[in-house]
Amino acid sequence: GEQVEQRPPHLSVREGDSAVITCTYTDPNSYYFFWYKQEPGASLQLLMKVFSSTEINEGQGFTVLLNKKDKRLSLNLTAAHPGDSAAYFCAVSAYTGGADRLTFGKGTQLIIQP
Amino acid sequence: EAAVTQSPRSKVAVTGGKVTLSCHQTNNHDYMYWYRQDTGHGLRLIHYSYVADSTEKGDIPDGYKASRPSQENFSLILELASLSQTAVYFCASSDGGAKAETLYFGSGTRLTVL
Numbered sequence: 398g399e400q401v402e403q404r405p406p407h408l409s410v411r412e413g414d415s416a417v418i419t420c421t422y423t424d425p426n427s428y429y430f431f432w433y434k435q436e437p438g439a440s441l442q443l444l445m446k447v448f449s450s451t452e453i454n455e456g457q458g459f460t461v462l463l464n465k466k467d468k469r470l471s472l473n474l475t476a477a478h479p480g481d482s483a484a485y486f487c488a489v490s491a492y493t494g495g496a497d498r499l500t501f502g503k504g505t506q507l508i509i510q511p
Numbered sequence: 512e513a514a515v516t517q518s519p520r521s522k523v524a525v526t527g528g529k530v531t532l533s534c535h536q537t538n539n540h541d542y543m544y545w546y547r548q549d550t551g552h553g554l555r556l557i558h559y560s561y562v563a564d565s566t567e568k569g570d571i572p573d574g575y576k577a578s579r580p581s582q583e584n585f586s587l588i589l590e591l592a593s594l595s596q597t598a599v600y601f602c603a604s605s606d607g608g609a610k611a612e613t614l615y616f617g618s619g620t621r622l623t624v625l
Contacts, residue, residue, distance in 0.1 A: 401553070433614075440601065441554075443614070498570065
């Protein structure tokens, strides 16, 4: 089955700096990719989703880059601010397959220091 | 206004006891899911349902049952709670299958089994 490895597990950057979180996956049939954000004590909310082969999506100060050749998905934060402090999870699903499920990465705890 | 509501928010249970976690959604979604979250792990799918009166096993169904009596309600049942089931449980709903659709999560239930 699909294996998703997310790195790093913890990341601390200063306000205004950039940050990068990366997920690698194993199933070459993976087609749908998601990033979820979980603020402290709160639930998960969708940050961004990517469906295409090689795609850059931008929004909310984040850029998502998908490289299907390398089976790598990255979330890039260009200028961190305190409100970005949260846990971030990637999620991957295959286009084919009988089971309707996502495989989540283990998460990255992002801390923005003033 | 929360569209996916979980109850209780937290619960302490004794080993061997029965625990029922409830989830109610007002999104008019067909799909509902139960995930568990453990420290240092991503979300893992326990059970899901795509229609009332039917449930499907996820990746870690052992020790759990699920019930979907209506489109709006989805319960997770631990018949004999064990220490290893201490975790945070999230319910989610989606319009279509999780492969391609955004998941809308509830606020979570923190379960402690003593």
